[in-house]
Amino acid sequence: MINHEYSRIISLSFPPDTSGQPMMYNLAKLFDLTFNILQANINPRREGHMILELSGTRERYQRGVTYLQEQGIRVTPAANQISRNEDSCMHCGLCTSLCPSKALHLNHETRRVDFDQNKCTACNMCVTICPVRAMTVEIDPLTW
Ligand code: SF4
Ligand code: SF4
Incomplete structure (x- = not known):
């Protein structure tokens, strides 16, 4: 089966209690996704924001986004x-x-x-x- 590369630029909003957790590391380790952080502003005990390009197969991408959402992170396409x-x-x-x-x-x-x-x-x-x-x-x- 051919796994086509899938890539999207997305915006993440982290609630204060999730900021600082190793979400990005987990995206790579658990879902074999690559990412390129384009903008980030993460402050302890405050809501954080990040814009990144996330790439992998479409199936892994979707699992990774679901994982982020399950951690309480709001995920929206940056284009929106x-x-x-x-x-x-x-x-x-x-x-x-x-x-x-x-x-x-x-x-x-x-x-x-x-x-x-x-x-x-x-x-x-x-x-x-x-x-x-x-x-x-x-x-x-x-x-x-
Ligand atoms: S369209 Fe505007 S906001 Fe979007 S990447 Fe280009 S300069 Fe930046
Ligand atoms: S008027 Fe249109 S082309 Fe000119 S800077 Fe604004 S968005 Fe760009």
Whole structure:
């Protein structure tokens, strides 16, 4: 059977009593998943947040996410946290030079800026630079 690689960028919110536990180690050890932490803000006795790319087979990925949820961690796709106001965006391209994951990129055929939500890591860079405030992020990393 072929095990296709599956990868998603997800946002984790840790309640205060789970922060500091070796969840990431367990994801690798128990479910053979690999992860790349893109943002993290974990403080003892406070809710913690993390954005990471989690990869493995689809079945292991789903088991790993279920494991996290069973530990009381809220798991949501990072892409859910960012949106673009299509009416406001004037396709100036300013954000494409900053976007680290190329979720925002210039479409050379249409000469417009495409937004691929699935690649977004919710880093907030485009929100800061957009002159018309077309990009919005639900969680502001500065307030984590
Ligand atoms: S900087 Fe703002 S207006 Fe310009 S392309 Fe990006 S989202 Fe659109
Ligand atoms: S928040 Fe904006 S700059 Fe950051 S990855 Fe997502 S689209 Fe790109």
